[in-house]
Amino acid sequence: MGFSLAGRRLFAGAAAGVVLALGAATGNLALAQGKVLKFIPEADLRSLDPIWTTAYITRNHGYMVYDVLFATDANFKIQPQMVDKWEVSKDNLTYTFTLRDGLKFHDGTPVRSADCIASIERWGKRDVFGQKLAEMTDTWTAVNDKTFALKLKKPFPYVLDALGKPSSNVPFIMPEKVARTDAFTQITDPTGSGPFKMVKDQWVPGSKVVYVKNTDYVPRKEPPSWGAGGKIAKVDRVEWIYIPDSATAAAAINAGEVDWWQQLPPDLIPVLAKNKDIKVDNTDPLGSIGILRFNHLQPPFNNQKLRQAVLAMVDQNDYAIAIAGDPKNGKACASFFTCGTPLANTAGSDALSGKRDVEKARALVKESGYKGEKIILMTATDQPIVHAQALVTQEMLRKIGLNVELAASDWGTLITRRSSKEGVDKGGWSVFHTWFVGPDITSPALNSPLRGAGDKSWFGWPTDPKLEELRDAWFAAQTPADQKKVAEEMQKRAFETVPYIPTAQFIIPTAYRTNLSGVIISPVTFLWNVEKK
Amino acid sequence: MLRYTLKRLLATIPVMGVVALFVFSLLYISPGDPAAVIAGDIATEADIARIRAQLGLDQPYFTRFGTWLLALAHGDLGTSIFTNLPVSRLIGQRIEPTAALTLCTLIVAVGLAVPLGVLAAARAGGWIDRVVMGISVLGFSVPVFVIAYGLILLFSIQLDWLPVQGYTSISEGFVPFIRHMILPSIALGLVYMALIARITRASMLDVLAQDYVRTANAKGLAPRAVLTRHALKNAAVPIVTIIGIGVALLIGGVVVTETVFAIPGIGRLTVDAILRRDYPIIQGVTLLFSALYVIVNLLVDLSYSLFDPRIRY
Numbered sequence: 119m120g121f122s123l124a125g126r127r128l129f130a131g132a133a134a135g136v137v138l139a140l141g142a143a144t145g146n147l148a149l150a151q152g153k154v155l156k157f158i159p160e161a162d163l164r165s166l167d168p169i170w171t172t173a174y175i176t177r178n179h180g181y182m183v184y185d186v187l188f189a190t191d192a193n194f195k196i197q198p199q200m201v202d203k204w205e206v207s208k209d210n211l212t213y214t215f216t217l218r219d220g221l222k223f224h225d226g227t228p229v230r231s232a233d234c235i236a237s238i239e240r241w242g243k244r245d246v247f248g249q250k251l252a253e254m255t256d257t258w259t260a261v262n263d264k265t266f267a268l269k270l271k272k273p274f275p276y277v278l279d280a281l282g283k284p285s286s287n288v289p290f291i292m293p294e295k296v297a298r299t300d301a302f303t304q305i306t307d308p309t310g311s312g313p314f315k316m317v318k319d320q321w322v323p324g325s326k327v328v329y330v331k332n333t334d335y336v337p338r339k340e341p342p343s344w345g346a347g348g349k350i351a352k353v354d355r356v357e358w359i360y361i362p363d364s365a366t367a368a369a370a371i372n373a374g375e376v377d378w379w380q381q382l383p384p385d386l387i388p389v390l391a392k393n394k395d396i397k398v399d400n401t402d403p404l405g406s407i408g409i410l411r412f413n414h415l416q417p418p419f420n421n422q423k424l425r426q427a428v429l430a431m432v433d434q435n436d437y438a439i440a441i442a443g444d445p446k447n448g449k450a451c452a453s454f455f456t457c458g459t460p461l462a463n464t465a466g467s468d469a470l471s472g473k474r475d476v477e478k479a480r481a482l483v484k485e486s487g488y489k490g491e492k493i494i495l496m497t498a499t500d501q502p503i504v505h506a507q508a509l510v511t512q513e514m515l516r517k518i519g520l521n522v523e524l525a526a527s528d529w530g531t532l533i534t535r536r537s538s539k540e541g542v543d544k545g546g547w548s549v550f551h552t553w554f555v556g557p558d559i560t561s562p563a564l565n566s567p568l569r570g571a572g573d574k575s576w577f578g579w580p581t582d583p584k585l586e587e588l589r590d591a592w593f594a595a596q597t598p599a600d601q602k603k604v605a606e607e608m609q610k611r612a613f614e615t616v617p618y619i620p621t622a623q624f625i626i627p628t629a630y631r632t633n634l635s636g637v638i639i640s641p642v643t644f645l646w647n648v649e650k651k
Numbered sequence: 652m653l654r655y656t657l658k659r660l661l662a663t664i665p666v667m668g669v670v671a672l673f674v675f676s677l678l679y680i681s682p683g684d685p686a687a688v689i690a691g692d693i694a695t696e697a698d699i700a701r702i703r704a705q706l707g708l709d710q711p712y713f714t715r716f717g718t719w720l721l722a723l724a725h726g727d728l729g730t731s732i733f734t735n736l737p738v739s740r741l742i743g744q745r746i747e748p749t750a751a752l753t754l755c756t757l758i759v760a761v762g763l764a765v766p767l768g769v770l771a772a773a774r775a776g777g778w779i780d781r782v783v784m785g786i787s788v789l790g791f792s793v794p795v796f797v798i799a800y801g802l803i804l805l806f807s808i809q810l811d812w813l814p815v816q817g818y819t820s821i822s823e824g825f826v827p828f829i830r831h832m833i834l835p836s837i838a839l840g841l842v843y844m845a846l847i848a849r850i851t852r853a854s855m856l857d858v859l860a861q862d863y864v865r866t867a868n869a870k871g872l873a874p875r876a877v878l879t880r881h882a883l884k885n886a887a888v889p890i891v892t893i894i895g896i897g898v899a900l901l902i903g904g905v906v907v908t909e910t911v912f913a914i915p916g917i918g919r920l921t922v923d924a925i926l927r928r929d930y931p932i933i934q935g936v937t938l939l940f941s942a943l944y945v946i947v948n949l950l951v952d953l954s955y956s957l958f959d960p961r962i963r964y
Contacts (some may be wrong), residue, residue, distance in 0.1 A: 173691045323733075325913070362865070373815050534682055574695070
C-alpha cells in the first residue's frame with residue numbers, strides 16, 4: 119500500500135490550501151479589531167489594586183487605567199499631571215492644587231477634589247512615603263470640585279516627591295466610592311481616568327488582560343517623559359498576553375504573534391537579536407539593584423564583624439555577570455541609592471568597590487568569633503535573578519570558611535520563611551537575595567532595607583538608632599544640598615553596619631517588533647505613545 | 652444498571668469528602684503564605700499580618716475548614732485570594748480550553764492508536780509491527796515539551812502554518828479554534844497514542860490466538876472482518892480501560908502542554924494557584940478533578956457491558 123506521487127502532490131496542495139484559508143480567516147479577525155498592541159508582560163496580573171499590593175505588574179496596570187496628580191520626569195523633576203496649577207503658602211504649610219479641565223473617569227463622571235483626597239488618604243495608609251506624608255498632614259480640604267488644599271503640621275519639603283512617586287505604591291487617583299475602600303481590602307472596580315480602560319469581562323487571570331483606548335482622555339500638551347507629559351494612546355486596544363514559558367514567548371514574538379515582550383531572559387537575547395524584524399532594546403535607564411540581606415536578629419549575622427567580612431568579599435562584577443549574562447547589561451553600583459539618580463554617591467563605598475580582600479575577610483571572620491554555626495542561605499529556584507545571586511554568595515561564603523547551606527525552594531516558600539525570626543534550627547534563615555527596581559531605592563524615604571528600626575524594619579530587622587536618626591534628619595533637610603549631605607552620611611553608616619549589601623545594577627532588556635515606534639525610555643514600562651504600523 | 656450507576660454516583664460524595672479534608676489539611680500544613688505573596692517584596696511584616704487577618708488566614712484550622720465546608724455545602728467554591736474573582740468563574744473560564752484540548756488529544760490518540768495497534772497485531776513480527784512499536788517507544792520516551800517545541804519550530808516558525816500559542820474559543824469560529832488546537836493535540840496525543848497502541852496490540856494478539864478467531868479464519872471470512880468484527884470487539888475491554896486511565900492521566904498531562912502553548916486551561920490555573928498559594932482555587936480544582944476521575948472511571952466500567960455481554964451490573 120502507498121500513495122502515488124500524484125496523490126501525494128494532491129494531498130500537499132490540499133493541506134496548503136487549508137492552511138492558507140485558516141490564515142486568512144484569522145487575519146480578517148485582527149483587522150476588525152483596529153490597531154491592537156499585543157504585549158507580553160513581566161508577570162501575570164493577579165490583583166487590580168495598586169495600593170493593596172506593591173507588585174510591579176499591578177503598578178503597571180495602575181498606570182494603564184489611572185492617572186496621577188504629579189509624575190517624575192526623566193530629569194528627576196516632579197511635573198504636574200492631573201494638576202493644572204498649585205500654590206504653596208509662604209509659611210510652606212499649605213499646598214493648594216487645582217485640577218486640569220476635562221478630567222473624567224471611565225464611567226463619564228468628572229474627577230473631583232473629593233476623589234483625589236480619598237485616593238491620597240487611602241494610599242497614605244499603605245505606602246511608606248505616603249505614611250510619612252500622612253504623619254506630616256494636618257488636613258486635606260476640598261475647596262471646590264476642582265481645587266483642594268493640603269495643610270501640613272510642619273514644613274515638609276517632599277510633598278510633591280511623595281505625590282509624584284513613580285513606583286510602588288503609586289498614588290493613583292480613583293473615584294471616591296472606590297477609594298473609600300479599606301486600605302487592606304482589595305478593590306475590584308478598575309474605573310480610573312487614565313489613557314486606557316480595562317475591559318474587565320475579557321480578563322482571564324493567568325492569561326489575558328484587555329484594555330481599550332479611553333477616547334475621553336485629555337492628555338497634557340508636553341511630550342512624554344517617564345510618567346510625565348502627554349499620555350496619548352496611539353493604539354485602539356492593548357492585550358497583555360501572559361506567556362509563562364520563555365521559549366514559547368520567544369517563538370511568539372519571532373512569528374509576529376505578539377508585538378512586544380517586556381522582559382527577556384539573558385539566554386534568549388542573542389536568539390531574538392538575530393531577527394531583523396525585532397529590536398532588542400534597553401528602555402530602562404535605571405535598571406534594577408540586587409541585594410544580599412542578612413538576618414540581624416540571629417547568629418551569626420547579628421555580628422557586625424561577620425557582615426563586614428562578607429562585604430569585604432562581595433565582588434559586584436561577579437553578581438552582574440551571574441544575573442545579566444552579558445556584561446553590557448550589568449555593572450557594579452557601590453551605592454545604597456540607585457546609581458544614576460541624584461542621591462547616589464561614593465561616600466564610604468571603598469568598602470564595596472575597593473580591592474576584594476580574602477585575607478581581610480578571613481581575619482574579620484576570626485575577629486567575629488564565628489564558630490562554624492550553620493548559615494542558611496535561602497534561594498528561590500523559580501526566580502532566576504534571586505537564584506543566580508545565591509549561587510555566587512554560596513561559593514563566596516565557603517571561600518572564607520563559613521558553614522553555608524543552600525535552602526532552595528520556590529519564591530512563595532522563601533517569602534514565607536523570611537518572616538521567621540527564629541534561629542536556623544527552628545526554621546529561620548541567615549541570608550537571602552532579592553532585587554528592587556531602580557526607582558524604589560533612590561532615597562531614604564523609599565529605600566526599605568536601609569532602615570535600622572529593629573522590628574519595624576524590613577525583613578532582616580537591623581537595629582541601628584544612628585541610621586534612623588540620619589533618616590529623620592534627611593526628612594527634615596530643606597535643601598537638595600542638605601539632603602545629599604545626609605544621604606552621604608547614611609551611606610557611610612550603612613557601609614559600617616552593613617544592613618544589606620547591594621550586589622549589582624542590571625537591566626533586563628526588552629524586545630519589540632520593528633513596526634512599533636514611540637516606546638518611552640523609562641524605569642516603568644508605559645504603553646501610551648506607542649504606535650503600531 | 653441504573654441502580655448500579657446511582658450507587659456509584661452516591662459513592663462519589665464520601666470520596667470527595669475525604670479528598671476535601673486531605674487537600675485542605677495538606678495546604679494548611681504546607682509552607683507558604685499567600686499574604687506575603689500578595690503584599691509584594693517591599694511590604695513590611697505589619698502589612699502582611701494585616702492582609703493575613705483580613706483574609707482570615709490567621710484563623711485556627713477548624714474555623715477555616717468549617718467556613719470553607721459550609722460555603723461548599725451552599726455550592727460556593729470560594730473566592731480567589733488574589734484576583735478576588737469567584738473560583739467557579741475562574742474554573743468556568745478555563746474549563747473550555749482544557750476540555751477542548753483533552754477531546755482533541757483523545758481524537759488524535761485513539762484515532763491513530765487503535766488502527767495502528769490492530770495493524771501491528773495483524774502483522775506481528777513484520778516491519779509494520781516494528782515501525783508501530785518503534786513509534787510507540789519514541790512517543791513514550793520523548794517528553795511532551797520536546798515534541799511541542801519541535802512542532803512549534805517546524806510548523807509555526809519555519810513553515811508559518813500554525814500559531815505558536817494561545818487559544819480561540821470555538822464560539823469565535825471553528826477555523827481559528829482548530830488552528831490553535833492542532834499542535835497541542837499532536838504534542839500531547841503522541842504519548843497517549845503510544846500507550847494505547849501498545850495495549851491494543853497486546854490485547855489483539857491475545858484474542859487473535861483464540862480458537863474462535865481460528866474458526867472464523869477457517870470459515871473463509873475476510874481478514875478485515877475477522878480483525879474488526881470478531882477480534883477487536885473482544886479485545887476492547889482492556890483498550891477502553893487504558894483509554895479511561897489515559898483520560899485521567901491527560902488531566903496531569905495538560906499542565907505541560909498548556910504551559911508550552913500558553914493555553915489558559917485548568918492545568919495552568921492549578922499550577923499558578925499552587926505557586927502563589929491561592930488556596931480556594933487549589934481546593935476547588937482538586938475537588939473538580941476528583942469528581943472527574945470518579946465519573947470517568949464509572950463511564951469506563953459501564954462501557955464494559957457494551958463490549959462484553961457477559962458483564963452485567
